[in-house]
Amino acid sequence: MRIGTRKSTMALAQTAEIARRLSAAAPDINVEIVTFETVGDTDQTGKLLMHGGKGGAFVAEIRTAILAGQLHAAMHSLKDMPGNEDTPGLVIGATLERDPPTDALVLRPGLSLDDFRRSRGSGFRIGTNAVRRAAYARRLYPECGVIHYRGAADTRVRKLDNREMQRLPGGGEVGPADALIMARSGLERVGLGSRIAYEFSPREMLPAVGQGIVAVECAAQDWPTRRILALIDDPTAHLSCDAEREVLWVLNGHCNSPIAGYSTVRGAEMTLTASVLDETGFIEATRSGPANRPRELGRAVGLELLGKGAAAIIARTRPQP
Structure with a gap:
């Protein structure tokens, strides 16, 4: 299995952990790590917006390699994956258990x-x-x-x-x-x-959507790879992934949007808090619901934020042509 990743120290450490877990779960699989030097890594001064945001800076090249059949999967920090746009043909096949998100x-x-x-x-x-x-x-x-x-x-x-x-x-x-x-x-x-x-506690500084979660992305129709990745998937982290990213989708946030979101799962219940803020405004929403319906909860929180005026804050931070 060929897994793509960035060349940074952190990305390599995260991918090595994925490889270790895959080898333990499926000893017959040979895992090869393929490194990419993305535009976000080579340009250490420019703002990410110049390269199409985090998606263009950190994940676009690696995603292209998956779709071209050059990779079976790719490691991403979930917070670097755009949540306000669809990527046809790709799916998150696994999430590792969440590290401290603070x-x-x-x-x-x-x-x-x-x-x-x-x-x-x-x-x-x-x-x-x-x-x-x-x-x-x-x-x-x-x-x-x-x-x-x-x-x-x-x-x-x-x-x-x-x-x-x-x-x-x-x-x-x-x-x-x-x-x-x-x-x-x-x-x-x-x-x-x-x-x-x-x-900082989450009350002081609400984490970014997906912060602390390592995601493994693969082709949606590559069922053999998806079955293997499912062996290392952490269900709780995946629920949080779905709930928090649904907020981004509802808000249509861009790479310059100060959007935060963090969920916790206790038993059968999930609690999700999200916020949108800039220098002139701060809006927050918290809701709880069944943990097995994370996207519905994320949608409800996102819609509540829109009802409180989140769109105006997002519009103020959107780059002008």
Whole structure:
């Protein structure tokens, strides 16, 4: 089985775990990892919007290889997979159990959390490329400057430690950053969990849709591959995947939309919270329902957000022609 993945340290670690689980579940299968250097990996300065958002930057080339029959499957971080567009011929064949979905604060050497708290971030610059994290950071730390900051997880921490400037799209620089907001799971996957100075609760900073879930995508009609991938599928994570991504579909969010969504399953019940926010508005909705009907729950939450005015916030963040 040929599995495609990006060349980043985190992606390779995630794909190696998939290969390990497949080999354990189906010992007769030979797993080959095929690496891709996507446009989102080669351009470490530009905004993802320039490349068609996360879908164009991180998954488009690998998806094309699946559809061309060059790969059996591909590993994606679920949060990098566009949820507001259909990809005919492809399906998520497996999701691994969810890693911690929360976001974390990473501080530059010499800066303590007490320093940060005492000043409430006044004068400090927080680096992030995620519009959702930037929007939450401005709500939590209005005295802070939030700056555009890109790169693989280990690259971002290295730039933070070395006080490097971040090149901006179209020229110029910004920085250096005093702190970063990153996914806890991503930091842990690249061996940098010890750098977490503070972990935000979902109430403080609602995670991105699908954050912490590793997805394996394959051709919808490739039933032999789908049967194999089903051996490593985590049903609870897959339910969350379906519910949270349905919110993106209903909202028709684009890559620059600050949309968050996080679900939990307890027994036969699922609870889903989603939000849409920018500098001028914040809308949130929470609902519970049968865990075995995740898309219905996601649709209900998405429609409630639209009823509260989410479309106007999304429109304000949509790039203008």
